Amino acid sequence: MIAQLVLLVVLITVPSMAYGGKAESIDELAKRYDSSSCRQCHAEIHTQWERSHHHKTLIGTKGRTASTWAAYLTQALPEDKVLKGSGVKDIKDVKFRHMKPCTICHLPQLEDATDEVANEVAKAIVNNDLNVLEKLSINCIICHNTRAIVRHFRDGIPEKGVIYGPRGIGAHGDKGFPIAKKSNIMIDPAFCGQCHSGPNLIGFDEPMYCVSNYDSYLHAYVPLGKTETCQDCHMRGENLGHSFPPVYDDEKLTIERLKKWIDLEVSALGYEFRPTAQSLVPEVVIKTKVTSRIGHRYPDGCPSPNRVTLDLLVKDAEGRELFRDQKIYMPQSGNGYGQAMVYGAFAKLGLLRDTSLQPFMPSQETFEIKLPETVRKVLAEVRLVFRHLPGDEVVIHKVTRTISLDR
Numbered sequence: 001m002i003a004q005l006v007l008l009v010v011l012i013t014v015p016s017m018a019y020g021g022k023a024e025s026i027d028e029l030a031k032r033y034d035s036s037s038c039r040q041c042h043a044e045i046h047t048q049w050e051r052s053h054h055h056k057t058l059i060g061t062k063g064r065t066a067s068t069w070a071a072y073l074t075q076a077l078p079e080d081k082v083l084k085g086s087g088v089k090d091i092k093d094v095k096f097r098h099m100k101p102c103t104i105c106h107l108p109q110l111e112d113a114t115d116e117v118a119n120e121v122a123k124a125i126v127n128n129d130l131n132v133l134e135k136l137s138i139n140c141i142i143c144h145n146t147r148a149i150v151r152h153f154r155d156g157i158p159e160k161g162v163i164y165g166p167r168g169i170g171a172h173g174d175k176g177f178p179i180a181k182k183s184n185i186m187i188d189p190a191f192c193g194q195c196h197s198g199p200n201l202i203g204f205d206e207p208m209y210c211v212s213n214y215d216s217y218l219h220a221y222v223p224l225g226k227t228e229t230c231q232d233c234h235m236r237g238e239n240l241g242h243s244f245p246p247v248y249d250d251e252k253l254t255i256e257r258l259k260k261w262i263d264l265e266v267s268a269l270g271y272e273f274r275p276t277a278q279s280l281v282p283e284v285v286i287k288t289k290v291t292s293r294i295g296h297r298y299p300d301g302c303p304s305p306n307r308v309t310l311d312l313l314v315k316d317a318e319g320r321e322l323f324r325d326q327k328i329y330m331p332q333s334g335n336g337y338g339q340a341m342v343y344g345a346f347a348k349l350g351l352l353r354d355t356s357l358q359p360f361m362p363s364q365e366t367f368e369i370k371l372p373e374t375v376r377k378v379l380a381e382v383r384l385v386f387r388h389l390p391g392d393e394v395v396i397h398k399v400t401r402t403i404s405l406d407r
Contacts, residue, residue, distance in 0.1 A: 023113040026120050026132055033109045035140040037174055046140075048242040051250070054138040057106045058125065061248040062389060066133060069102055070126045072346035080335070082346055086205070094122040101204045102345075105195035107136055108146055138195075141177075147194055148183045155185075189217060192230040199350060209333055209348040216296035221359045226295065233295055254386070254394055262298070262308075262357065264384045264397040265289040270377075270405045273370075282371040284403050286312065286380055289364045290329070292357035299330055299356060305343055305390060306330070308357060311383045312367055316375050323369045331356050377404045 023029035039046040049055055059066050073094060075082045088094055096103075096110060096118035103110045103118075110118055124132035140163075148164035149155045158164065161179060163172050168182035185191050193214035201207045217230070234244045239253075246257045266288050273283040288310060292298050299306045307330035314323040335342045336349035357363060371378065380401045386394040 023117055026113075026117055026124075026135060029109060029113045029117055030135040032112060033136075033139065033141050037176065038140045041173060042140075045242045049139065051243045051247055053247065054143075054244065056134065057138045058121075058133040058136055059130065062392070063128070064389070065106065066125055066128055068344050068346065069106075070128070071344055072102070073098075073122055073126055076344070077347060080347070082206070091123055091126050092119065094119050097205065098122075101200060101206055101208055104200070105210075106138070108138075108142060109136070143186075145177070147191075148186060150185045150190060150194060155183075187229070187231060189214060189230045196230070199348075201349070206346070207349065208345045209350050210345050211301050212331075213296040213300050216300065216358075220297065220361075221295045224360055226359070228295060230295075248388055251394060255396065258386055258394070258396045261292065261294050262384065262396055263289075263291045263293070264382070264399060265291075266380075266382050266399040266401060268380055268401040268403045270403040272405060282373060282375060282405055284314065284369045284371060284378055284380070286314075286367045286369070286382070286401070287364070288312075288367075288382060289362045290357060290384060291360065291362045293360060294357070295359055297331065297354065297356040297358055299386070306386070306388045308396070309385050309387060310363075310365060311381075311385055313381045314369055315379050315381075316372075317377050317379070322371065322375070322378060323367075325367060327355075327363075327365055329355050329357050329363060371405075376406050377402065379403075 023032055035046075053061060057065065058069075060068075071077075072082060073091060075084075083098065086098055088098060095115040096113070099107075099110060099118050099122060107121070110121065121132070121136070123129075144163045144165060145158045147158075149158050159179075159181075161177055163174070163177040163180045164183035164186065165180060166182065166184075166187045169180035172178055172180035196211055197214035198212040199207070199209035201209070214230075235241060239245070246254050248254055266286065268287075269285045271283060271285075273281045275281060290308075290310060299308055307328050309329070310327040312323070312325045313321065315321055331351055332341045332353045332355065333348035334340065334350060334352040335347050339352065341352055342348055355363075380403060382397075382399045382401075383395055384397040386396055388394065
């Protein structure tokens with residue numbers, strides 16, 4: 001808990017790059033944090049980054065970040081009046097302090113801009129103005145300078161004109177960043193934990209519960225004796241690097257990674273069950289086991305309509321549906337005022353229940369299905385599905401079993 005508090009305080013108080021004044025327009029802010037020159041020497045890495053979620057942190061996968069942020073800014077939950085105590089009555093009233101719960105991770109460079117610029121960004125989010133939103137992102141400068149040092153009392157603050165990396169280099173061939181220095185923390189999971197952690201309950205006027213991959217990694221993965229880091233699983237190895245997969249807009253890549261890291265086992269038995277000495281009931285018993293080898297709870301995220309589901313469908317030999325059921329694997333959050341589950345980071349304050357897939361902890365289900373007396377054979381279909389948005393399906397595994405009561 002103490003470590004988490006320290007981490008959050010550091011995030012809130014990180015000094016921005018010293019440019020000698022606040023940026024007075026979005027274009028000026030974008031220019032200050034322009035990483036296009038990195039492409040000259042690091043073309044492949046820059047191209048990888050352009051495919052990543054970090055490249056569009058104001059937009060998000062399939063627009064989810066922008067739509068969630070817009071809902072927060074426009075008070076999408078009228079019964080809660082999200083910003084009612086803030087003085088915000090219209091989007092024109094939004095200032096940097098109202099944006100800060102989200103900008104800490106999605107746009108930390110906004111600390112270098114005026115309230116007027118923060119308001120321009122807010123309007124662009126609400127209006128879904130992609131021409132503006134695409135100008136600002138978590139890029140090379142954010143990771144290799146602004147957030148490159150975590151422990152400021154021990155290691156100082158990021159210096160202007162310095163690019164940090166896991167290896168010390170010395171001279172660095174970039175006019176804006178002519179020096180390269182070593183940052184030991186960049187190979188540690190704590191570096192990623194600056195943003196991929198939660199809950200964000202400390203230091204904000206409007207707290208919220210966000211993504212908690214790092215916390216889950218520390219509490220559910222490391223205690224198993226596992227030593228792989230965020231960087232090992234998301235950067236090192238084939239088809240990894242600075243795209244930091246999974247990239248959910250790339251459905252093929254998403255399926256490949258989920259198939260690799262999540263297993264589904266299915267067993268089935270058909271028999272005649274005798275609940276009493278006088279009765280005989282045809283029955284099918286289907287057992288499933290889902291095991292995730294991902295280094296943190298899955299799914300996770302901010303917000304979280306995304307879920308993994310186990311879908312079971314049983315039909316008779318003629319194709320008539322006999323049984324259907326679904327199990328949902330996801331973190332389920334409340335708003336701190338009652339027991340109703342809520343969606344959207346701006347509404348979430350903590351977990352009410354967590355049915356998500358935990359590292360190496362099998363989720364096992366048993367389905368007992370009574371059949372009509374005349375049915376002797378059925379076809380069972382079990383699907384493990386990642387549902388990023390309602391109606392958006394990515395099938396991870398599909399298993400079918402033909403089950404007969406006749407030997």
